[in-house]
Each structure stands twice: as C-alpha cells, then as structure tokens.
Amino acid sequence: MRLILICKKQYEQQSIVIVGAGPGGLVTAIECALMGARVTVIEKRTYLSRNNILHLWPITMKYLHSLGAKIFYPKFGSGGMDHIGTKQIQRVLIKLNLLLGVKIHFGHSFEELYSVDGSEILTRCSPDIPELPCTLLVGADGVSSTVAKKYDFNRSSFVGNLCIGITFNFKNNHTKDEVALREFAVSQIYHQAYFKEIEDKFNITLENLVYYQGETHYFVMTIKKNSLFARNVFKEIKPDNAELLDPQNLLIDNLLAVARDTATFCGIPTSCELLTNHLNKPDVQLFDFSTRIQSEESIKNVPIIPQLRDEESPLPTPEVLVTLVGDALIEPFWPLGTGCNRAVLSGLDAAWIVQDLASKRPVSEIQQTRQACYIKMKTALAETFMEPFKVCVNPYKRYNTRKL
Numbered sequence: 001m002r003l004i005l006i007c008k009k010q011y012e013q014q015s016i017v018i019v020g021a022g023p024g025g026l027v028t029a030i031e032c033a034l035m036g037a038r039v040t041v042i043e044k045r046t047y048l049s050r051n052n053i054l055h056l057w058p059i060t061m062k063y064l065h066s067l068g069a070k071i072f073y074p075k076f077g078s079g080g081m082d083h084i085g086t087k088q089i090q091r092v093l094i095k096l097n098l099l100l101g102v103k104i105h106f107g108h109s110f111e112e113l114y115s116v117d118g119s120e121i122l123t124r125c126s127p128d129i130p131e132l133p134c135t136l137l138v139g140a141d142g143v144s145s146t147v148a149k150k151y152d153f154n155r156s157s158f159v160g161n162l163c164i165g166i167t168f169n170f171k172n173n174h175t176k177d178e179v180a181l182r183e184f185a186v187s188q189i190y191h192q193a194y195f196k197e198i199e200d201k202f203n204i205t206l207e208n209l210v211y212y213q214g215e216t217h218y219f220v221m222t223i224k225k226n227s228l229f230a231r232n233v234f235k236e237i238k239p240d241n242a243e244l245l246d247p248q249n250l251l252i253d254n255l256l257a258v259a260r261d262t263a264t265f266c267g268i269p270t271s272c273e274l275l276t277n278h279l280n281k282p283d284v285q286l287f288d289f290s291t292r293i294q295s296e297e298s299i300k301n302v303p304i305i306p307q308l309r310d311e312e313s314p315l316p317t318p319e320v321l322v323t324l325v326g327d328a329l330i331e332p333f334w335p336l337g338t339g340c341n342r343a344v345l346s347g348l349d350a351a352w353i354v355q356d357l358a359s360k361r362p363v364s365e366i367q368q369t370r371q372a373c374y375i376k377m378k379t380a381l382a383e384t385f386m387e388p389f390k391v392c393v394n395p396y397k398r399y400n401t402r403k404l
C-alpha cells in the first residue's frame with residue numbers, strides 16, 4: 001500500500017476544487033491530497049445509487065491495490081474478470097479521501113467561479129458553500145459536465161449508427177449454481193453461433209453482451225432496434241430516436257421480459273429477482289450510444305471578471321486553470337469498458353497539474369503537458385501498459401515517455 005505525503009508549503013497553498021465524486025473526481029482528489037494540496041469535492045447527489053459494474057484494466061487494478069482497496073473492500077479482485085461496482089469503487093475512494101483530509105460536500109451542485117474584487121477566486125454552489133477558494137478547478141462531473149459548458153470547452157459529437165444499450169441487474173443469492181456461472185464479454189462479430197442461438201430462441205438480436213458477477217448479476221448489452229420492435233418494447237413507433245427511446249415511450253414490462261430472457265439464456269436462475277434502484281423502480285436502463293461527446297481541449301486558462309469592476313475601477317482580472325477528467329472529457333462506450341479506466345488515468349494526469357503549479361511552471365507549459373497527457377490517455381488501451389508498468393501520478397513514467 002502506497003502512502004507518500006509530500007506536504008510542501010507550495011502545495012499547501014493550492015486549493016483544488018473538484019466537481020463530481022465519481023471515480024475520476026475521487027482519484028484526482030486523492031492524488032492532489034497526497035501532494036499536500038487543500039482539496040474539496042462537490043457532489044450534487046446525496047446517495048451512491050449506481051449498481052453498474054465497471055471493467056478494470058490491469059493498470060487500474062494495480063493502482064487501486066496500491067491505494068489499499070482490498071483493505072476497504074476485501075472482495076476486490078477476487079472475481080473471474082477484473083471489475084468493481086460503481087458504488088463499491090466510490091465507497092473505497094471516499095473513505096481514502098476522508099482519511100487524507102479531503103472535504104466532500106454531498107448535495108451541492110457546482111454553479112460557477114467568481115471573484116468579488118479580483119484578489120481571490122471563489123466557488124459558487126447550490127446550496128452554497130461559503131468561502132470556498134479555488135486555484136485549480138477540475139470538472140469530473142460526467143458527460144453532461146456543467147464545468148465544460150460553463151467554461152466553453154470545445155466539445156464535438158461523434159455520430160454513428162443507432163446503437164442502443166441496455167443495462168440490468170439481478171439479485172445475486174450466491175447459491176452454488178450462481179457462483180459457478182462464468183463471466184464473459186462477447187461480441188456478435190466473433191461469436192456468431194452464440195448470438196444466433198439467442199435470436200432463434202428469444203427473438204433478441206444483440207451486437208455485444210457482457211455479464212459480470214459481483215454483488216449483483218450485471219448485464220450490459222447492445223441490441224438491434226428491430227429486435228425491440230419485435231418484442232413490443234415501445235408504446236409508439238417514432239421516427240425520432242430520442243423520442244422513441246424516451247422512458248415515457250417504453251412498455252417497461254416488455255423491456256423487463258427482454259432482460260429476463262437474456263439472463264435466463266446466460267444461466268441466471270429464475271429465483272434471482274430483478275433489482276430495483278434507489279427510486280424503487282426496476283433496475284433496467286436503456287441508453288442511446290449513437291452519439292458520443294468528447295472534448296477537444298482538456299484544460300483552459302479562464303479569466304474571472306471581478307464582480308465589483310466597473311468602467312472607473314481598474315481591478316485585476318484573476319485567471320484560473322480549469323481541467324476536465326473522465327466522462328466529462330471523453331464519453332465512453334460502456335460495453336468496451338473504457339470509462340472507469342480513462343477516468344482514473346485522466347484523474348492522475350489532472351493531479352500532475354498540482355506538481356506543475358507548485359514548481360511555478362509557466363501556465364502555457366502546464367497546458368501543453370496536460371493536453372499531451374490527454375492525447376496519450378485517449379488512445380490508451382489495457383494493452384498500452386505493458387508489465388512492468390509504473391502506476392504513478394507522474395505521467396512521464398506512467399506513459400513511459402521522455403516528452404509530453
């Protein structure tokens with residue numbers, strides 16, 4: 001287990017505000033706190049509700065082990081494939097953050113940065129957290145990032161063919177039969193006979209299917225639209241995909257039947273009930289992955305106009321670095337399982353800014369390094385990190401490069 005506290009004066013002077021307590025935000029917070037910075041996380045939710053299971057690359061496993069994840073969550077790393085529930089990873093990382101003195105404010109939504117007279121930059125939340133200074137803002141607030149929108153990050157959409165994803169969770173009763181089930185991630189291109197069998201048996205045409213066993217039996221799959229028509233999942237056939245997939249347009253019992261049939265095909269006993277979510281609704285979600293957003297920029301130097309400035313008073317305009325991590329930076333395609341891994345890598349990259357700020361590197365160079373890390377991170381896959389890889393906050397060592 002790694003525990004290095006640097007705590008130099010120049011790190012302590014930094015007040016890092018991180019928006020979002022998903023894996024990306026929480027990893028950034030840990031690494032900034034380990035360097036000795038003052039760190040605050042703002043999270044708009046008041047509960048950890050996501051049952052979805054996240055695939056982990058070897059480098060992410062090694063990183064979480066190095067933080068002592070197994071101490072906080074003894075089952076960590078004991079399954080057939082490397083993964084962890086969203087709730088579980090959040091719990092582990094929140095505990096570590098609290099041990100490191102990070103302040104986490106749940107139930108507060110980030111709104112903007114402001115400065116009254118140009119001397120200090122403060123953070124405005126709803127409901128507000130008084131006197132929250134900010135010398136680096138990290139937007140780890142997911143795909144619909146408020147930070148990215150507020151500070152005009154240049155984001156582009158990748159528009160592909162219609163791609164519909166479904167996730168669902170069944171209760172894991174941990175019976176002998178259930179424990180014996182094998183986890184898998186398969187794609188229609190490579191397993192045509194398997195997919196043909198599901199189609200013939202249940203009239204369900206899939207492109208990808210992933211099954212993980214954790215605290216739940218978790219499935220994520222991409223399904224053909226015609227198959228949803230054939231199974232009467234929609235109340236009305238609408239030409240607009242957003243309207244077609246709108247929860248109001250779903251015949252939920254028919255969608256649940258698709259989930260049950262797929263689970264039965266994969267060996268889940270009928271005694272395992274479909275789980276409900278925090279709203280007491282069935283834990284089945286349908287998503288449109290056809291459009292995926294990604295930011296062109298990973299960092300911006302943002303001027304904050306003082307509130308008291310008018311024509312006559314020449315108040316200084318302070319500037320602050322704003323960076324994005326995780327899904328806010330690049331939206332993942334869940335069946336590929338890149339989301340959590342990229343969130344962790346970009347969290348480590350973002351934390352390196354604290355080191356750069358402390359060593360008083362020019363802002364333009366800090367931006368250049370951050371952007372170079374983003375380009376490396378975007379193209380990284382599990383195989384990019386070959387043993388023996390360095391799992392550390394230093395991007396030069398982690399990406400095994402002399403130049404960034």
Ligand SMILES: Cc1cc2nc3c(=O)[nH]c(=O)nc-3n(C[C@H](O)[C@H](O)[C@H](O)COP(=O)(O)OP(=O)(O)OC[C@H]3O[C@@H](n4cnc5c(N)ncnc54)[C@H](O)[C@@H]3O)c2cc1C
Nearest residue numbers: 020022023024043044052109110141142326327334339343
């Ligand atoms: C509902 C949902 C289901 C998912 N299911 C899967 C799945 O099945 N498989 C998979 O591989 N990946 C899934 N993902 C994606 C995966 O969870 C992410 O890739 C991974 O968690 C890393 O994300 P992150 O930390 O960048 O952002 P997230 O985990 O999305 O965390 C962002 C956090 O920011 C908070 N936030 C947003 N706006 C504000 C604001 N203004 N102020 C304060 N806080 C804010 C949100 O409440 C959230 O907690 C899912 C994501 C979501 C949102």
